[in-house]
Amino acid sequence: MSTDIDTGSATGVDAPPGAAAVVVDQLSAGYPGVQALDEVSITVGTGSICALLGANGSGKSTLFKALLGLHRPTAGTVRLFGMEPTKARRRNQVSYVPQHEQVDTSFPISVEQVVMMGRYGHMGFTRRTRPADRQACDQALDQVGLSQLRRRGIGELSGGQRKRAFLARAIAQQAPLMLLDEPFAGVDRGSEELISSVLKTLRDTTGTTVLISTHHLAGVEDLADEVVLLHQRVLAAGLPGEVLTEEQLGRSFGAVLRETN
Numbered sequence: 001m002s003t004d005i006d007t008g009s010a011t012g013v014d015a016p017p018g019a020a021a022v023v024v025d026q027l028s029a030g031y032p033g034v035q036a037l038d039e040v041s042i043t044v045g046t047g048s049i050c051a052l053l054g055a056n057g058s059g060k061s062t063l064f065k066a067l068l069g070l071h072r073p074t075a076g077t078v079r080l081f082g083m084e085p086t087k088a089r090r091r092n093q094v095s096y097v098p099q100h101e102q103v104d105t106s107f108p109i110s111v112e113q114v115v116m117m118g119r120y121g122h123m124g125f126t127r128r129t130r131p132a133d134r135q136a137c138d139q140a141l142d143q144v145g146l147s148q149l150r151r152r153g154i155g156e157l158s159g160g161q162r163k164r165a166f167l168a169r170a171i172a173q174q175a176p177l178m179l180l181d182e183p184f185a186g187v188d189r190g191s192e193e194l195i196s197s198v199l200k201t202l203r204d205t206t207g208t209t210v211l212i213s214t215h216h217l218a219g220v221e222d223l224a225d226e227v228v229l230l231h232q233r234v235l236a237a238g239l240p241g242e243v244l245t246e247e248q249l250g251r252s253f254g255a256v257l258r259e260t261n
């Protein structure tokens, strides 16, 4: 592992120069009797925020799992900074906030301990924390507005606060690629703005690449540099202004989202 990564900077990309952060080529994946993704090809440039939009069941979470090597595709390839997903994860190149985080509320673990888990990839197997680890956790807690609640049990947070705690864990990891599956679900407007602002700051200050799935169309144009509309296949991809048209959105969401946004 390079020393760059240990500095906590997202410039610690362990990749061939010029490699795109994410390259998905002709990816197909699914479950018994379900074709979730069909020949999906996506490229996300290093240092950009890409929003993945799609209706319920359009394959967003399956795509994230395939990107991480947690779901085996039936065809196609994934490269993160030119590496296979498992290698990229081993090298601390990617952080992930799943759509649904399993929390055992009876297990006494504090918010700051959860956030410290994001640092495990930086520690040796003794898991001894160093000042850089504590600093990264403090900063991440501050960025998501949870410093005051750091000693609370994770099971004692509201749903929206818990989402922010898991985001802080990913921020503390300081990987050059963040995969966030529905980070805005269940959070209020203020938290959504705070999260968007944190992501833009990470992109601008450390060159972090962010792939984020969301249903919230309002705000996407402001947040994202690139947008992908997914419905089992890629329906459209490009700049927000090109992709977020009535016609394209109608194709991917039907009437549902137009009524709610």
Ligand SMILES: Nc1ncnc2c1ncn2[C@@H]1O[C@H](COP(=O)(O)OP(=O)(O)OP(=O)(O)O)[C@@H](O)[C@H]1O
Residues within 6 Å of the ligand: 031, 032, 034, 035, 036, 054, 055, 056, 057, 058, 059, 060, 061, 062, 063, 099
């Ligand atoms: N574990 C599973 N077993 C069988 N089918 C699954 C499983 N997980 C997802 N699916 C199916 O695969 C398809 C894609 O699901 P996926 O969860 O990737 O969609 P999504 O875009 O993330 O949806 P949402 O917006 O509701 O989170 C859907 O048809 C879904 O029912």
Ligand SMILES: [Mg+2]
Residues within 6 Å of the ligand: 060, 061, 062, 099, 181
């Ligand atoms: Mg999902």
